[in-house]
Amino acid sequence: MTPSPTADYLFTIATVGIVAKSLCASDPFEKPNAGKVAAAISVVFEVLRDLMPSGSMFRERKMGKSSGAAPGSRDWTQIYAIYGLEQWQTIIFLLFNAVLFTIMSLLYLTYFHPITLFFHRLLPIDSARFAAGFTGSVTALSALCLFFASGHFLYSSLPLHYDVVQRMVSSVNDWSTVKHALDLGCGRGILLNAVATQMKKEGSSGRVVGLDRSKMTSLSSTLRTAKIEGVGEYVTCREGDPSRLPFGDGYFDVVVSAVFIHTVGKEYGHRTVEASAERMRVIGEMVRVLKPGGVAVVWDLLHVPEYVRRLQELKMDDIRVSERVTAFMASSQIVSFRKPSQHLIGPGEVRLDWRC
Missing domain, CATH: 3.40.50.150 (Vaccinia Virus protein VP39)
Known part of the structure; x- marks a missing residue:
């Protein structure tokens, strides 16, 4: 059975929550726990990569498996274990807001009728439905964009950074x-x-x-x-x-x-x-x-x-x-x-x- 997009979406939210919890569990001024975060982010990479359209940079540039990978390529979890995560505070900020907007969009979906009635106090019924639907759609799209941004920051900090560095070295x-x-x-x-x-x-x-x-x-x-x-x-x-x-x-x-x-x-x-x-x-x-x-x-x-x-x-x-x-x-x-x-x-x- 092929998993539904909704299942993938909810699974992504769950795994992102694991990452956030793993990172926040450490002292904010110390390097996050490598083992917990590596395991959690690994799942996020896989889910986000599968959700990307075929041919996208995020999907095809997978460490050690992308075409034309540098000979010195290694698994990105090894890179994280040694070097940690660059700009992890930014990633946590993006993930937190992504989860927040996701919750808001789910609340919009659950309580769409009461929200429409609220807008109806100010607008005609058709306009009220449009306003409620538009607001909910913008909230859901914002959550999706924030998840993508956090995933891209993860990707840029580890696989992309390492890959480009190998190419820089090979240019000499x-x-x-x-x-x-x-x-x-x-x-x-x-x-x-x-x-x-x-x-x-x-x-x-x-x-x-x-x-x-x-x-x-x-x-x-x-x-x-x-x-x-x-x-x-x-x-x-x-x-x-x-x-x-x-x-x-x-x-x-x-x-x-x-x-x-x-x-x-x-x-x-x-x-x-x-x-x-x-x-x-x-x-x-x-x-x-x-x-x-x-x-x-x-x-x-x-x-x-x-x-x-x-x-x-x-x-x-x-x-x-x-x-x-x-x-x-x-x-x-x-x-x-x-x-x-x-x-x-x-x-x-x-x-x-x-x-x-």
Whole structure:
């Protein structure tokens, strides 16, 4: 017997409730319990994936089973057990409101006649029925959108993040010659450890530096994940200002960054001139600390076109931009470039063939 959409819908609500309870059971300032949350979210991923239309990104990009998956792909529960969940407070907020709107929509369905009579006090009977039905429909659609948003945040934080990071690492041709690499905005260390793993695999004797400015990010926790991944000797972390990097000119062979630069200057507002100037300063700093002939790869949200313009102004070589990928409910792209060995005249060429 084929399960009805209603059964799937109610089952999704139940499993989401399990996730919320598992997350909230922990101290809000501590990492949520990995075992409980991993088991609960696993069911949510399966149900949400099955409810998505065929061909959708959420349905087809399943860890370890999507076409073209990186060779280093692993089960997402392993990723969560090591790195935890990014922006889990946002996910809890979305899930709470989704459940709230679901309850409201079920109440509308159960008490539709009394609600219609209430509207009838203000409107003609036909208009009252329409108003009650419209309000109930909007409530149900809001619940569905909130469930989708929370599911997409889960997906972006774990499978998508890991998958894109592997693709970023594979865009650097030869890691064996890399002596110094920088991960700008290292956060939980997913990209940082992927770089270190690749350096270890290729037999490099170098190190990768993870830099993060956020006091909310525990660098000791990031170093702990590196030890768990078996690359502790390749990794070092430090706090620093991304717009004034504490490194000399031309120090790094490779510079990488994942979903970080768009947060720089957010205190001014994302679309203000001041915020844009701060982001451009970070791009300039990345170029400054990159060795001539060095490669940089950036995955970020919303502002990649302005990064490309800045890189053209700085006359970078081999600028490549990926197709758009939705992450954290926003448009994201990957841009990679190479610092020329000598100064060139004229704007750099932009290629749109970097597949994500």
